[in-house]
Amino acid sequence: MIKRNILIASAFFSFSLGIAQQYGGMWIPTELNEKEMKDLGMKISAKDIFNTQKPSIKDAVVQFNGGCTAEIISPKGLLLTNHHCGYGQIQAHSTVQNDLLSNGFWAKNMETELPNPGVTVDFIVDIKEVTNQILEGTDKLQDQDLAKKIANNIEIYKNSQKTESYQSITVKPMYYGNKYYAYVIETYKDVRLVGAPPQSIGKFGSDTDNWVWPRHTGDFSMFRIYADKNNKPAEYSKDNVPYVPKHYLPVSIKDKTENDFTFVFGFPGKTTEYLPAIAVEKIMTEIDPARIAVRDVALKTLDEKMRTDDATRIKYASKYASVANYWKKWIGEVEGLKKSNAVQKKVMYEGSLVSKNHEVKATLDQLNKLYNDQAPFALNNAYYTEVVRNAESFALANMYSTHIASVESGKMDEKGLVAFKKKLTSFYKDYSAELDSKVTAKLLALYANKTAPQFLPEGFDKYKNEAQNIISFEEMSKNSVITGRNQVNGAALNGDIEKAFSNQDKLIKTIKKDPVYQLFMTIKDTYMKTADPQYTSLQAKIDVLQKTYMAQQMSTDKDRKFFPDANSTLRVTYGKVKGSTPRDAVSYDYQTHLAGVIEKYVPGDYEFDVPQKLIDLYNKKDYGMYKDKSGDVPVGFTATNHTTGGNSGSPALDAHGNLVGLNFDRQWEGTMSDINYDPRFSRNIMVDTKYILFIIDKFADSKWLIDEMKIVK
Ligand code: ARG
Ligand code: GLU
Numbered sequence: 001m002i003k004r005n006i007l008i009a010s011a012f013f014s015f016s017l018g019i020a021q022q023y024g025g026m027w028i029p030t031e032l033n034e035k036e037m038k039d040l041g042m043k044i045s046a047k048d049i050f051n052t053q054k055p056s057i058k059d060a061v062v063q064f065n066g067g068c069t070a071e072i073i074s075p076k077g078l079l080l081t082n083h084h085c086g087y088g089q090i091q092a093h094s095t096v097q098n099d100l101l102s103n104g105f106w107a108k109n110m111e112t113e114l115p116n117p118g119v120t121v122d123f124i125v126d127i128k129e130v131t132n133q134i135l136e137g138t139d140k141l142q143d144q145d146l147a148k149k150i151a152n153n154i155e156i157y158k159n160s161q162k163t164e165s166y167q168s169i170t171v172k173p174m175y176y177g178n179k180y181y182a183y184v185i186e187t188y189k190d191v192r193l194v195g196a197p198p199q200s201i202g203k204f205g206s207d208t209d210n211w212v213w214p215r216h217t218g219d220f221s222m223f224r225i226y227a228d229k230n231n232k233p234a235e236y237s238k239d240n241v242p243y244v245p246k247h248y249l250p251v252s253i254k255d256k257t258e259n260d261f262t263f264v265f266g267f268p269g270k271t272t273e274y275l276p277a278i279a280v281e282k283i284m285t286e287i288d289p290a291r292i293a294v295r296d297v298a299l300k301t302l303d304e305k306m307r308t309d310d311a312t313r314i315k316y317a318s319k320y321a322s323v324a325n326y327w328k329k330w331i332g333e334v335e336g337l338k339k340s341n342a343v344q345k346k347v348m349y350e351g352s353l354v355s356k357n358h359e360v361k362a363t364l365d366q367l368n369k370l371y372n373d374q375a376p377f378a379l380n381n382a383y384y385t386e387v388v389r390n391a392e393s394f395a396l397a398n399m400y401s402t403h404i405a406s407v408e409s410g411k412m413d414e415k416g417l418v419a420f421k422k423k424l425t426s427f428y429k430d431y432s433a434e435l436d437s438k439v440t441a442k443l444l445a446l447y448a449n450k451t452a453p454q455f456l457p458e459g460f461d462k463y464k465n466e467a468q469n470i471i472s473f474e475e476m477s478k479n480s481v482i483t484g485r486n487q488v489n490g491a492a493l494n495g496d497i498e499k500a501f502s503n504q505d506k507l508i509k510t511i512k513k514d515p516v517y518q519l520f521m522t523i524k525d526t527y528m529k530t531a532d533p534q535y536t537s538l539q540a541k542i543d544v545l546q547k548t549y550m551a552q553q554m555s556t557d558k559d560r561k562f563f564p565d566a567n568s569t570l571r572v573t574y575g576k577v578k579g580s581t582p583r584d585a586v587s588y589d590y591q592t593h594l595a596g597v598i599e600k601y602v603p604g605d606y607e608f609d610v611p612q613k614l615i616d617l618y619n620k621k622d623y624g625m626y627k628d629k630s631g632d633v634p635v636g637f638t639a640t641n642h643t644t645g646g647n648s649g650s651p652a653l654d655a656h657g658n659l660v661g662l663n664f665d666r667q668w669e670g671t672m673s674d675i676n677y678d679p680r681f682s683r684n685i686m687v688d689t690k691y692i693l694f695i696i697d698k699f700a701d702s703k704w705l706i707d708e709m710k711i712v713k
Contacts (some may be wrong), residue, residue: 024642024677025563026268026571028174029058030127030179033561037574041261043655047183049265049572052126057657058244060648062121062188062225069266069650070223072120073251073659074708076396077225077243079121080692081649082664083202086221089116090196091318104198106700113224115236121191121225124570125167125184133157134171134180144539150177157182166233174564175554176274178546183569183632188243190236195702197221197695199613202596206607207324210624211332211586211668215685216324216597219358219664220692222705240381240532247288251657252712253690255628256577256637257589264663264684266650268566271674274550276364277346278371280675284337286375287382288330290450294386295327297446301439304602305432313606315430323390329671336672345676357556370542377535380455384527387447391440392431397481397520399423400511407508421497428494433483441473442466447523452684455530456461457522476515485518517684566644575640575684582669590639591688592634594618617698626694626712635691638667638683644674652686658712661686 027033027121028048029386037046066072068085087101093114094100107113134153137400141149154171161169165355170183196202197529200220225243228234274278299680301319337343353360389393403420406412412420430672448456463469477483484494487511491499501507511517554562563571579590599617602608617623621631628634639652643663652661663686666673672683695712696702 005327015123020407021623022679023273023560024573024673024682025106025561026271026566026573026642026644027563028127028574028612029265029570032572033533037261037263040264040574040576040627041044041655042574044657046135048657049263050127053268056231057247057249057265057653060249061193061197061570062123062370063568063570064090064120064121064223064649065119065302066649067269067646069646069663070257071265071649071651071659072225072248074248074705074710075244076704076708078189078248078661078708079223079225080651080662081221081223082219082662083196083199083217083221083635084483084664085195085220085649086223089119089193089223090221091218092116093193095116100196101199104196104201104700105193106195106702109704110224113194115190115192116223117236119223120701121153121193122185123137123188125186127184127570128182129179129351130157130171130182131179139193140325142544148470154180157233172567172569173561174567176543176550178547178551178554178564179564181569186233188225188227188233190234190240192224192226193450194222194224195696195700195705197699200294200611201614201695204608205600205611207328208607209600210321211328211665211671213636213638213667213683213685214592214596215665216600216685217636217664220662220687220695222696241410248710249653249659250710250712251423251689251693252654252656252660253625253693254654254712256634256688258558258577258579259657260577260660261574262577262639262652262660263572264643264647264652265570265572265645266570266643267574267662268571269646271566271567271644273565273675273677275342275346275675276367277350278368279336280346281343282371282375282378283675284334286379287578288334288707289388290382292327292330292334292381293450294390294443294446295323297442297628298390298439299324299327302435305435305438308632312432314434315432316435319430328668332531332668332671333674334672336669336678337676338678339669340672340678340681341675342672350484353538353553357552360552360556363545363552367542367545367549370538370545373540374535374538375536375605376452376455380451380527380531381535383447383450384523384531387443388524391435391443393440393477393480393516394443394520394523396427397514397517398524399427400517402525404508404511405498407504419503421501424493425497428484428497431484431494433477433485433494436483437474438470438475439478441469444471444473455526457526466594470645476519480514481510488596518571538661566646570647577637577639578683579638580669580683582667588638588667589639591634592636593628593629593630593693594623594633595632597635606711611699624698626690626698628690633691633694634688636685637661637688638685639681640682641684642673642677642682643684647684652684658713660689662689662692 050056052380060072062070064081064085070079070081073080090100123689138146138149158169168185172181196219204217226240227243231244350364359556388398446465448460448463478485479490484492488500489502489506493500577590580588580589600608601610623633626633636650647663648661651659652663654660663684665685667683673682697706
């Protein structure tokens with residue numbers, strides 16, 4: 001019965017896509033499924049994608065500032081990434097008089113490109129599997145001894161390798177520590193801002209359209225890598241020259257057709273595709289709902305104020321967007337896990353593994369027990385973590401408590417103190433104590449109501465009443481120094497921070513008596529005593545078993561080709577340009593157009609305003625070579641590539657390795673792909689290269705950038 005169901009399920013999945021991409025896949029570029037890629041339409045070879053002997057596509061793909069991905073699109077080191085990846089740099093160059101976020105920025109020539117101290121791009125020079133070296137002599141070891149030996153082996157390996165002064169080596173575990181891979185990395189440090197459309201293009205649709213298809217965001221920005229005279233990495237200097245890449249991506253403006261082959265090359269952050277059913281069930285029914293509930297309250301309270309007060313809206317815009325991003329993703333994830341029957345699918349898969357290999361049963365029995373034992377602690381961990389993140393009074397108190405602990409244990413040095421003050425200053429810059437007081441009061445009530453009594457401090461029942469909290473917490477907030485509403489050492493912490501820190505002993509003494517700080521510390525101490533130790537020690541046991549379970553899946557399910565979960569290392573995923581039918585009677589096309597931007601246009605709206613010049617171009621139909629067969633400019637498209645956070649800014653390439661799109665999001669109905677990829681609903685969203693070039697050429701009059709590129713017509 002179980003076996004038959006699986007057959008039916010897999011027949012259905014492969015049928016629905018016509019290919020064997022049932023589980024998605026983020027492949028290590030040295031271990032590609034060349035045959036399947038070619039079967040799907042790829043015209044180049046795996047060696048063209050990754051090669052250490054001669055230039056290959058990987059030489060044009062970089063990790064941008066440690067998080068996003070970017071790609072080189074000209075022989076002069078021109079770099080393309082998302083607007084939301086360059087947001088911080090665009091913001092840093094903005095002032096009220098010269099607001100690059102609102103107006104956009106376009107350098108007229110190389111001399112006017114803007115430096116960004118601290119921003120880096122990483123090239124992957126080489127990838128090697130080093131499992132034997134790293135696991136040598138670890139057979140009989142466990143826990144801390146095992147971790148120590150591995151760390152030691154990694155150091156020995158790194159020291160045994162010859163690298164240039166501008167290179168480094170990172171060793172990363174794959175398959176939960178069953179394998180290890182070493183990466184040789186080259187880091188460039190002079191990265192200048194070249195161009196960015198205004199937010200009304202680069203962030204069009206903002207939070208309302210985030211994670212949503214059909215999408216009309218021109219989410220791109222451009223940078224340039226500079227190098228020293230020898231083309232090697234160097235700190236910023238005006239004498240540096242544009243970097244000459246080993247390879248750069250030709251940019252295609254050919255029309256797209258459904259089922260075209262594409263692949264996405266980049267640095268996906270984190271997935272968990274190999275969890276047992278029980279873990280997925282806990283995420284779906286307990287953990288995600290808890291996180292969503294906390295953010296629901298925070299976002300609603302912020303929104304009420306932001307809608308009526310412009311100053312607050314500007315202050316909280318970026319915070320709101322970041323809280324809303326994962327809030328919305330988790331809602332989609334829960335829906336998608338339900339809809340794709342993820343738990344049932346995993347239960348059936350486990351049944352089939354056990355029928356082939358009886359050892360799997362013991363592993364799964366233990367994992368089931370551990371996840372059930374951990375559940376109450378994990379739930380408290382989820383609420384605690386989210387409340388501390390979203391109740392800013394508690395986030396502040398938590399920062400001070402860590403700082404005080406480090407001062408009192410003698411670990412705080414001058415550098416650490418400077419960094420802490422800097423962190424506080426940037427926190428207080430976008431902070432409203434009055435608004436925070438309301439959010440915190442409500443989250444306090446939520447925590448008191450949702451937390452099992454054994455994890456709550458004594459006498460906490462009194463915080464169950466939200467209306468009462470709003471009054472009583474406002475009293476505390478008003479009497480607090482950490483909210484900035486009272487002075488210490490003659491200054492407010494959100495005013496003259498140097499003065500407030502002038503006498504540290506007095507500052508610490510005052511904070512320890514602070515009512516907000518004291519309330520938070522009772523919550524934290526109780527959490528640290530009652531939930532955290534059990535949560536952490538059970539998690540350590542789960543991790544050990546997950547490694548075993550991973551190895552057993554790989555040795556038992558011989559027909560399946562496994563890829564390691566994403567871990568911010570360079571990966572290739574591939575698929576086809578495709579629309580989808582996510583709900584009854586709802587069917588999505590794979591492509592959006594400029595007409596759709598105009599359809600969504602709401603004059604003056606902070607999410608859906610459109611620049612006048614774009615409207616003019618639309619009215620004149622001044623599209624040049626950037627329209628497609630429909631006569632309109634294509635804006636976004638979807639495909640079945642398996643992507644996640646970190647793939648933002650990743651190039652989407654065609655069968656020949658030409659750039660056809662810029663990855664920036666996923667379709668809501670498929671965001672459970674981090675846990676359970678489903679070819680029926682999981683789609684990545686990309687900006688069409690035609691829209692990017694159209695904006696650069698027609699909107700920004702920056703033809704000089706197009707002239708640098710190799711355009712494939
Ligand atoms: N959802 C996309 C990604 O995870 C874009 C996020 C930025 N945009 C936003 N509206 N918050 O990260
Ligand atoms: N927007 C995400 C990022 O910043 C990519 C979208 C996703 O999670 O798929 O990396």
